[in-house]
Amino acid sequence: MELERSWQRLIGLFADRPGRQGIIIGDRYVIRELLGMGSYGLTYLCVDQQTGREVALKESKPSKGRLAARLLSREADVLQHLHHPAIPKLLDTFNVRRRNYMVTEYVRGQTLEQLIFEEGQQYTERECLELACQLLSPVAHVHQQGFIHGDIRIPNVIVREGRVHLIDFGLARRLGEPLLPELKRRMKDVPELEDEPAIPDQDLQDIGHFLLFMLYSAYEPQKGSAPASWQEELQLTPALHEMLERLLGLRPGYEGGAGELQREMDRLRALL
Template sequence: MALLAYVKKVYAAWIDYPLQDGTLLQAQYRILRFLGMGSYGLTYLCQDIRTGAELVIKQAKPSKGKLGRDLLQKEIEIMQQLQHPSIPRCLAFFKENKQMFMLMDYVKGQTVEDLIFERGAKFSEKEAISLIRKLMPVVSYLHTQGFVHRDIRIPNVILQGDCIYLIDFGLASRIGEPIEYVEGEALQRRRATEVTSDQYAIGHFLLFMLYSTFETTDVLEESAKGWEEELDLSPATKRMIRKLLQIDPAYTSTQAFIDEVNTILEQL
């Protein structure tokens, strides 16, 4: 069994090897560089050789077979229904060499993950909550259209000057849509097809930013503490995070959360 698992892992690594820089797709889109690999897809920065425009191409992960193609098809169908300046547009989709691809707008800027871990950015309580406030109109729009993102994380939010973008809709679903079973209570909350799943993800997103200023001198002493003890936050912010993480009853609506964020920002 161990040998079989190893062979499968090696095969997946081989079949999922990214396309080379310079590869031309549809005789029009030249791959400039590989951007990254997720659970179900690979993304590339490319250039439209006819217009010179830089775009993003997402490829269904070959090792995932039909599941990967079905998920990309679902992502395409969802993105085609969304029209928001903070959500990249799905421009086209195509098949080539038995592989499935989606063409999207390229959003320049830095992910919150890059800002924290590569640029060393530190977010104060007010700065972190202000960024969440800026993100919420995008999330609210998504919910009013009947969808949940289900993957709001620091790599999936891009900042470009004063603009903010939400990317990677690979796990997005219709609200209330039946989904596959996932193990673990935390993952169930994050993957639920309800607005509370995005609230839960935003709670963790907020904690990532708040921990950017956290410093400890004794790892053993601090390791047993939770965020409520480690982070110096206002009582209102702590109550908000507890609701987002469903430690306390969750917000009844996205607007109820936005209203509380506005109140907290007025007080900070």
Template sequence: MLNYMKEVHPAWIDYPLREGKRLAAGRYCVERFLGAGSYGLTYMCRELATGQPVVIKQPKPSKGKLGIELLLREADILKALEHPAIPRWIETFMHHKRPFLVMSHMQGETVEELLFEQHTVFSERQSLRLLRGVASIAGFIHNQGYVHLDLRPPNVIVQGERLYLIDFGLAARIGEPARVEPNADEEAWRRRMAEPDSDLYALGHFLLFLLYSGYEAADERRASILSNGGDVPGWEQELEMRPETRRILRKLLQLDAPYPGAAALLHDVEAAEARLAEG
């Protein structure tokens, strides 16, 4: 019975707020639950005075002080990062002695939704364009002294020609100890080290997801990428791509000498796009 209670308790205390719930002295109304991350719960809400949609995030109660610490750190990072492709910090308020983070809503569809729900196929040129967009945002973040540490398809939003990067819950100042689960393996540590290399490494996996969208066994291969972490055997044999794109992937995945920073990556991506445009 005790073991059962230990398993059930986190799920119970992390149950999301109901739709229609009023927050911050009635200023915001919860419209729907967006999802749960490792340390937070996120909601689509509306500011009642203006009618504007906003996103509100709360720390998971089951994560205790660590969840609160990470949410406050996320708020501080969003305050420091003023960029049109990054959610804007609006305010932080207290609710039942816990901080809640209010940020601007970035409209569009996530790359995860495009890949897994709409089964969108990205060409090599489109994949490089998306990579360039995310790498540009990552480069801005790095230049401000931070790393995102969670550059994955669910955290990249596409709206027409625009890209947005969301979920800074794991972001950290460069050189800070990164937060990972206690049982994290070596691959997780590599991704979570608070250094720009970690973001660039993650972009290699992001590019693989895009390139595999046109592969005949794409769903199975993407599942393999997820389950095997950084070990993605066979992609060089399975995927057809230009030599320039292959070199970019090998450097991002640290199979060859890695990029020294986002600027060097952007230089190579732009050159690869130019070669593709030439035919």
């Protein structure tokens, strides 16, 4: 069994080898660089020869077979329903030699993960709220169109000229739709919530974790102090403390969804 898994990994390394700079895909898109490699796809920065524009081209991972192709198709289906300035537009989909591709607008900027871990950026309460409040706009639009994003994290939020953009809809699904059984078998850390049909609260809880992560960017533990809960470690405004507990399910949540949360954030921002 171990030998079989090793052989499969070796085949995967060969099959998923990224395309080189300068290669033209689909007789149109010229690879400039590999932007990232996820569990089910490879994303490139390309130049569209027909328009001269930079675009993001995503390829389903060959080693993941039909599941990767299905996820890419689902992602494209979600994006074609979304029209928001903070969400990349779907530009093209095509197949070449049994490989599946999706092309979207390219958002030039830095992810919050890069800003925090590579640039050492720290955020105040007000700045965290401002970014989370901006993020609520595209999230609310996703919900209004009948979907959830399903993966709101700092690597999937790009900041460009002070404005946030929500990317990577690879785990997005329709409201009421359960997580794909194939994903459950492959994901070891799927929260219990993922066993339930998709609801907006799942994205709002992710925003709570997102906000908490942002707040920790400025946290400096005292030497010799024992690890404690975020309630003990972070000195937060009482109203923000309560908001986080509501988002994280420690108190009754926001029945009014993203709209109610938006109003609460606006009220809190006015107080800071």
